[in-house]
Amino acid sequence: MHVVAVTGWIVIVAVLLAWQGMALVYSSEWPTLSSILRSLMRPAIGRFILFALWLWLGWHLFIRGWEFFLRRPL
Numbered sequence: 001m002h003v004v005a006v007t008g009w010i011v012i013v014a015v016l017l018a019w020q021g022m023a024l025v026y027s028s029e030w031p032t033l034s035s036i037l038r039s040l041m042r043p044a045i046g047r048f049i050l051f052a053l054w055l056w057l058g059w060h061l062f063i064r065g066w067e068f069f070l071r072r073p074l
């Protein structure tokens with residue numbers, strides 16, 4: 001399962017880097033990632049949705065399955 005997760009993240013990062021590279025080479029046809037995020041951040045609902053996605057992603061990546069380090073064992 002760990003190999004599948006790491007492979008998935010590598011594929012996601014590779015796709016994002018390829019998109020950014022294509023956007024920089026073909027600047028008039030492809031929007032860059034920053035221009036996509038900028039257009040999403042203009043309306044207030046877009047900022048709210050991106051913030052909610054950021055919280056959801058952080059919760060699922062860092063908090064789920066985490067145990068408080070100062071808790072004494074029973």
